Amino acid sequence: MTRVSVSLLLWCCVGGIFLLVGCGERGESSSSRAAREGVLLIGNNSEPQSLDPHKATAVADGKIISALLEGLVRPDGQDSSGVQPGAASSWEHNADATVWTFHLRGATWSDGEPVTSADFAYAYRRLLHPEFGGRYAEMLFPLKDAREYHDGKIDWERVRGVRTPDEYTLELQFETPMPGLLSRLLHFTWFPLPRHHVEANGGMLDRRSEWTRPGNWVGNGAYLLKERRINDYLSVVPNPLYWRAAEVRNRGIRFLPIVNGYTETRMYFGGKLHITNNVPPEMIDYARHRAPGEFCRDAYYCTIFYRLNTSRRPLGDARVRRALSLAVDRGALVQRVVRGAGREAYGFTPPTVDYPGIVDATVAAMTQEEREQMARELLRQAGFPGGRGFPPVQIMTTSRDVQRVMAESIQAMWKEVLGIQVEIRACEWTAYKASLQNGEYDISSCSWSGDYMDPSTFVELWRSGAGNNCTGWGNAECDAELDAAEKCADQSERLKHLATAEAIVLRESPIIPLYWSERTYLKSSRVNGWHPLLLDNHPLDAIELDEEGAKP
Amino acid sequence: MMRFLAKRVMQGVVVLFVLETVTFFLVRVLPGNPFMGDRKLPDEVLAQLNSLYGLDASSFVQYARYWKAILVEGDFGPSLVREGVQVSEIIGSAFPVSLALGSVAMLLAVVLGIPAGMLAAHYRNRWPDALFMLLAVAGICIPSFVIAPVLGITLGAHVPGLSVAGWDNPLCIVLPALALGAVNAAYVARLTRGGMVETLSSDFIRTARAKGAGTGRILWLHALRSGLLPAVSYLGPAFAALITGSFVVETCFQVPGMGLHFVNATTDRDYFLIQGLVLCYGVLIVAANLIVDVVLAWMNPRLRA
Numbered sequence: 001m002t003r004v005s006v007s008l009l010l011w012c013c014v015g016g017i018f019l020l021v022g023c024g025e026r027g028e029s030s031s032s033r034a035a036r037e038g039v040l041l042i043g044n045n046s047e048p049q050s051l052d053p054h055k056a057t058a059v060a061d062g063k064i065i066s067a068l069l070e071g072l073v074r075p076d077g078q079d080s081s082g083v084q085p086g087a088a089s090s091w092e093h094n095a096d097a098t099v100w101t102f103h104l105r106g107a108t109w110s111d112g113e114p115v116t117s118a119d120f121a122y123a124y125r126r127l128l129h130p131e132f133g134g135r136y137a138e139m140l141f142p143l144k145d146a147r148e149y150h151d152g153k154i155d156w157e158r159v160r161g162v163r164t165p166d167e168y169t170l171e172l173q174f175e176t177p178m179p180g181l182l183s184r185l186l187h188f189t190w191f192p193l194p195r196h197h198v199e200a201n202g203g204m205l206d207r208r209s210e211w212t213r214p215g216n217w218v219g220n221g222a223y224l225l226k227e228r229r230i231n232d233y234l235s236v237v238p239n240p241l242y243w244r245a246a247e248v249r250n251r252g253i254r255f256l257p258i259v260n261g262y263t264e265t266r267m268y269f270g271g272k273l274h275i276t277n278n279v280p281p282e283m284i285d286y287a288r289h290r291a292p293g294e295f296c297r298d299a300y301y302c303t304i305f306y307r308l309n310t311s312r313r314p315l316g317d318a319r320v321r322r323a324l325s326l327a328v329d330r331g332a333l334v335q336r337v338v339r340g341a342g343r344e345a346y347g348f349t350p351p352t353v354d355y356p357g358i359v360d361a362t363v364a365a366m367t368q369e370e371r372e373q374m375a376r377e378l379l380r381q382a383g384f385p386g387g388r389g390f391p392p393v394q395i396m397t398t399s400r401d402v403q404r405v406m407a408e409s410i411q412a413m414w415k416e417v418l419g420i421q422v423e424i425r426a427c428e429w430t431a432y433k434a435s436l437q438n439g440e441y442d443i444s445s446c447s448w449s450g451d452y453m454d455p456s457t458f459v460e461l462w463r464s465g466a467g468n469n470c471t472g473w474g475n476a477e478c479d480a481e482l483d484a485a486e487k488c489a490d491q492s493e494r495l496k497h498l499a500t501a502e503a504i505v506l507r508e509s510p511i512i513p514l515y516w517s518e519r520t521y522l523k524s525s526r527v528n529g530w531h532p533l534l535l536d537n538h539p540l541d542a543i544e545l546d547e548e549g550a551k552p
Numbered sequence: 553m554m555r556f557l558a559k560r561v562m563q564g565v566v567v568l569f570v571l572e573t574v575t576f577f578l579v580r581v582l583p584g585n586p587f588m589g590d591r592k593l594p595d596e597v598l599a600q601l602n603s604l605y606g607l608d609a610s611s612f613v614q615y616a617r618y619w620k621a622i623l624v625e626g627d628f629g630p631s632l633v634r635e636g637v638q639v640s641e642i643i644g645s646a647f648p649v650s651l652a653l654g655s656v657a658m659l660l661a662v663v664l665g666i667p668a669g670m671l672a673a674h675y676r677n678r679w680p681d682a683l684f685m686l687l688a689v690a691g692i693c694i695p696s697f698v699i700a701p702v703l704g705i706t707l708g709a710h711v712p713g714l715s716v717a718g719w720d721n722p723l724c725i726v727l728p729a730l731a732l733g734a735v736n737a738a739y740v741a742r743l744t745r746g747g748m749v750e751t752l753s754s755d756f757i758r759t760a761r762a763k764g765a766g767t768g769r770i771l772w773l774h775a776l777r778s779g780l781l782p783a784v785s786y787l788g789p790a791f792a793a794l795i796t797g798s799f800v801v802e803t804c805f806q807v808p809g810m811g812l813h814f815v816n817a818t819t820d821r822d823y824f825l826i827q828g829l830v831l832c833y834g835v836l837i838v839a840a841n842l843i844v845d846v847v848l849a850w851m852n853p854r855l856r857a
Contacts, residue, residue, distance in 0.1 A: 030720055047634070055635045057589045133600030135593055151596070207604055207635060230637070230645050231808035232719055256718075260803050263717050266704055267806065270716030429819050430584035437592045467592040 029271025035526050035545045038251030039235075042540075043264045043277040043521075047231050047257040051212040053188040054127045054134050059449070059536075062188050064255055067236055067540050068219040069191040072102050072120075072170070073182055077542045080301075080534035081354065081453045083182045087115055087192065087220060088170070096489035097177045104168040107243040109194045111218050117164035119192040124162050125149075126204050127189060133207075138467075139189040139451070144173045177489035183453040186537060194218040222248050222541035231257060238541075249529060249544040268522045274545065275527060279520040281402060284339040293525055297341055298532035300519045301350055302449035303458065304342070306395070306410075306512040309442055311472035314391055319382040321509040324443075326375035327417040328410055329368050334515050337406045342515035348502055349458040350450075350516045352534065355495055358502040372417045379418055387419025394423045397445040398432045406514070407445060436470055444470075447517070453535060455498045456485065462505045473510030553849075560845060564838035568831065575830045576615055579823055586632035586821040605632060607823075618827070628831075629824035633817075639828040642813060646797070647832070649719070650809035653732065654795030656725055658787070660733030661740050666783065668737070669744025670771060673779070676749055684741060691738025700731040700804035717806040728805040732798055736790055740783050748779035777851055784851065788844030792836040796829075 034041050048061040056065060066075075072091070076082030089105035107115045124143065127134040130152035141147050143161030148154045163171040174181075184190065194211075197218040198204060201211035210216055217225035222244065223236035237252045238245060256273065258264040261280035265287060268276050279287045279295070288295045308315045308324070315321055330344035346364040351357030363371060376386075384390045395411065397403040407424045414420050422443070427435060435441050448468075450457040460466065463482055464474025478501045485497035505511070519536060526546040530538060587593055587601045602608040606617060621627040628639040672684040704727060708716035713723050751757065752775055760774050797811030810829065817825040 030715075030718070049633060050635045052636065057591070131600060133597050133604055135587070135589060135597060135601075137597065138594065208630060209636065212636060229808060230634075230642060231812055256806070258806055260806075262701065263804055263806050266701070266708075266716045267718055270704075270709055270718075272715065272718045272720070430588055430821050431582070433588045433590075434584035437588070467594060470592070 031271045031274055031524065031526075034254070035274070035524075036547050038545055040250050040253045040275070040527070040540065040543055040545060041273045042253060042255055042275045043258045043268075043273050044234075044255040045257065045277045046259050048234065051217075051225065052209070053191050053193070054123070054132070054136070055207070056188065057135050060255075060257065063537075063540075064234060064236070065188045065191070066186075066221070066537060067223045067253060068217070068221040068225055069188065070107075070221045070242075071188070071191045072185050075186050075533070075535075075537045075539050077529065077533075077539045078531045081183060081352065083186065093181075097179045097181070098174050098489075100172045100174075100178070100181060102170045102172070104170065105243060106168055107220055108241050109197070109218050109220050110224055110239050110241050111194070111197065112241065113194065113196055113218075114167070115192060115220050116167045117170040118167070119195050120170050121162045121164050122195040122198075122204070123191065123193040125156050125159075126193065126198075129205065132205055136189045139184075139187060142174050142176065142178060144175050176486045177494075179489060179491040179494065180452075180454045180456075184451075186535075187451050192220065194220070222539075223253065226252070233257075244541070248541040250541070253540055265522065268524075273522075274524040275530070276522045279522060281338045281341070281405075281520075284341060284520055287520075287522060291522060294522050296519075296521050296523050296532070298519045298521075298536075299343075299350070299534055300449070300517050300536060301352075301453065301534040302447060302517045303345060303348055303350055304406075304447050304514045304517050305345070305348065306514065307436070307441075307444045307446050307471050308510055308512065309439060309444075309470075309472055310510050311439065312442055314382065314384070315393070315442060317382050318508050319378045320384070321512075323375040323378040323382070323418060324414065325509050325512040326363065326371040326378070327414055328512060328514065329413055330515060331368070332413075333406065333409055336409050337402060338515070338517070338520075341518045341520045343518070345513040345515050347506060348511065348513050349455040349498075350534070352453065352455075354491075355455045355499070358499045358506065375417060379420075384420070387421075390418075390420040392421070392423065393442045394425050395443045395445065396425050396427060396432065396435060396441040398429055399426050403445045439470060439472060450535065455495065455502070456482075459498050459502050459505070462501070462510065471510040473508065475504055475508060478504040478508075556849070557842075557846070560842050564842065567838060568834045571834045572827060572831055573615075575827055576618065577611065579818075579821065579826050580611055582821060584821055586823060588821075605630070618824075628828040631822055631825050633820045633822040633825070639824050642825060643810070643828055643832055646808060646810045646813055647795075649807060650797040650811070651795045653725055653728055653807060653809060654791065654797070656729035657732035657736065657794050658791050660729055661736035661790075662787070664733070665737040665740025666744050666780070668741040669746075669783070670748055670776070670779075672741065672745040673748030673752060674767070674771060676752075681745075685745070688738040688741040691734045692742075695800075696731055696735065696798065697800045697804065699734055700728070700801050703727045703731055704804065717804065719805075719807055724805070724807075728801050728807050731801050731804070732794060736794065739786060739790070743783040743786055744780060747782045748775055751775045751779040781848065781852060784847055785844055788840040788847075789837060792833070792840035796833045796836060 031041055044063060045060045046058065048064055049058055050056045050061060051065060053065050053069060056062065070086045072086055072088040073083040074086035076084050087104055087107055088102040091100060091102045093100040104115060104117060109115055124140055126132055127137050128140055128146050128150045130150055137150055145154060145159040146161050149156060149159045161173050165171060198211050202209040214225050214227050222239060222242050224239045226235045226237045228234045233254050233256050235252060235254045238248045261278045262283065264276045265279055265283050267273050308321050310316050334340060334342045334344055347358045349355060349357060395407045397407045404426055411422050411424060414422055436444050448458065448461065460482060461468050462478060464479050481497045481501035485494045488494035488497060523530060528544045528546060529542040587598060606614060621629060631637045631639055631642060668684045672681040675681045704716045708714050708727050714726055715724050718724055757770060757775055760770055797809040797814065799811040799815045802809045802811040813825065814829050817829060
């Protein structure tokens with residue numbers, strides 16, 4: 001090949017690059033264009049499993065479903081524990097809060113049919129149906145006779161929990177007093193279904209039903225499903241028949257299922273998103289520095305903790321469990337693992353206004369040196385002075401980076417403070433869940449987030465033999481307190497019982513609370529009407545987009 | 553030629569059958585089940601779900617039902633994780649994306665790799681050879697999870713038109729294709745160089761030179777056909793791999809392709825989806841190999857016997 005053709009080739013390459021670059025139109029980023037059109041671009045973690053509220057379980061699904069369907073009440077955009085009237089315009093309950101009556105406002109489904117009490121009853125029956133296989137059916141178990149119906153012991157006609165005196169009145173009756181019912185109703189398992197539409201699309205029990213597809217969607221929420229491209233995006237547009245249609249502040253939402261936080265953060269700075277789901281710990285400093293006004297850190301109703309398998313030696317000994325817990329320097333952990341985006345936890349339930357959190361007060365007041373001293377002493381009493389003779393123990397984690405880093409930090413702390421060696425076993429996600437649920441682990445790295453604002457969603461976990469307990473631990477005294485809390489009609493009395501139960505859990509330490517997590521994410525300065533909420537259940541119809549605003 | 557083709561097709565069918573059978577039983581040996589969520593599912597609900605999807609039958613019954621559904625009804629089954637969505641829909645929406653991305657990446661690999669390999673062979677042991685081979689070794693060694701984000705934050709963030717990640721305009725294909733194509737271009741360059749160096753030192757090239765043929769004519773007309781043989785046999789399977797997607801590149805650029813499904817279906821134990829994807833990948837690999845065989849036979853008459 002001659003010199004001429006070599007240089008020709010090189011010039012062609014250079015020309016090609018310029019041509020490529022030239023093709024791209026200069027200027028407007030996706031987020032500016034969307035803001036101009038009034039469409040919110042929001043990172044939503046993962047591709048939804050299902051938009052059918054009775055098949056979905058993931059948080060990402062819940063966010064979309066809450067935009068498409070509306071329950072009896074809807075979240076208050078500014079107050080985590082508050083609610084606003086939704087499909088019900090008013091309600092009342094009897095003295096001990098076991099019977100609640102809701103008056104529906106006479107809103108319509110997006111196809112013009114009225115939303116009636118029968119739609120709610122139909123939905124509850126479906127989720128509880130013994131042949132449906134509703135994964136979240138237990139959310140409705142407080143309803144009177146719901147459990148018996150779910151177990152196939154009685155017919156629906158005999159269930160006393162759900163009654164429809166007339167088209168626009170729904171009466172819910174509970175086994176025990178439910179003073180905190182309203183915040184539970186925000187969860188999508190309590191939403192109504194368009195009965196006529198589900199019946200027209202295969203019926204109640206059809207798991208392959210296509211009623212949730214774009215073009216075939218019927219809902220009563222602020223938005224209508226417009227388009228869904230798997231792993232790409234899901235878009236919704238305002239529902240013209242929604243009863244508050246005039247108050248919907250934007251012209252649509254596009255949910256992007258971006259699992260990878262690094263990609264998501266890059267996309268945000270590249271002008272592809274208005275709100276992200278998560279800034280990974282390694283990028284917190286960068287994000288905070290690059291966009292100080294846009295980086296957000298909100299408290300979240302979620303606890304990061306370790307489960308200890310008390311049916312395995314030596315974790316059956318409460319002194320050992322407590323020693324392990326005391327030897328963890330939470331302050332250092334929060335700094336090292338999540339760059340400070342969390343609060344050190346000496347209790348399990350995240351503190352809220354109503355429930356300030358049961359902190360193990362003596363421990364919280366000590367210095368870390370004192371805690372370590374106490375941990376060594378407890379371990380000595382348990383028969384392992386200086387860690388001698390401590391059997392091999394494993395920490396099981398998922399393959400996520402955060403969990404691995406956390407396990408390595410704790411491994412080092414235990415070695416230094418207690419002189420014990422633990423191994424780390426990182427498992428792939430489903431294998432991890434299988435081992436946890438079958439009790440095939442020593443110590444496992446876990447998190448728990450509340451479905452609704454009530455400490456019972458945390459404390460009830462530790463009832464003997466509860467499905468998600470998984471530690472093999474149980475305590476009659478703790479169970480008795482939980483039972484007493486259930487029977488309480490008075491909310492403050494009820495919280496006291498829950499607090500006592502939690503104090504027992506902390507004393508016995510079948511778990512090691514590590515930190516209360518905080519959500520770290522990016523939010524464009526164009527976004528108005530978004531306030532920190534503990535459950536991260538933002539009413540997206542309240543969000544308004546500024547066309548101006550700074551980039552991105 | 554027809555007998556050769558018929559034989560290869562039959563072999564392919566056997567390979568696919570074995571592949572699908574092994575996959576079917578292996579995924580069921582993995583711990584866990586497709587219905588596991590963050591929270592423990594009550595046993596009775598798990599039993600209901602298993603019976604709804606026919607997973608309560610013995611593995612052999614399920615296996616027989618699976619083939620019957622595919623062969624008789626052309627039904628690859630439902631996704632067990634994304635309920636209400638069919639496996640064929642998922643593959644149907646992801647495959648065109650991966651096909652487009654893989655094709656552009658392949659084009660880049662060929663357009664960059666073959667000339668680079670030819671130039672390196674032509675200038676053997678001189679600076680262009682060293683330069684191209686250095687680039688090729690770098691392309692092979694640097695993993696795509698490094699190349700992809702670096703491309704995103706350099707070119708993606710600063711060159712107008714290109715984007716850091718996402719799939720919302722046609723130019724979004726450029727950077728992921730570059731990231732995918734780079735590795736393949738590097739392999740193609742090295743293989744082309746190897747093939748060309750050997751060919752250029754053979755007797756018929758010396759004869760052509762002696763008869764006064766120009767450099768360009770020798771390279772393009774005489775040497776290329778046999779010099780490309782190693783690269784072509786690599787390109788077939790590489791193309792099949794490219795158009796079935798790459799988890800890393802798709803994750804880094806948020807591309808809704810097949811690679812994401814491949815990994816997620818496995819970690820989620822979405823049995824029918826895994827089997828559907830494996831079958832799809834198997835068909836493509838078998839087809840690509842078949843095409844390569846045909847092309848090689850055309851390029852090298854000695855193989856036709």
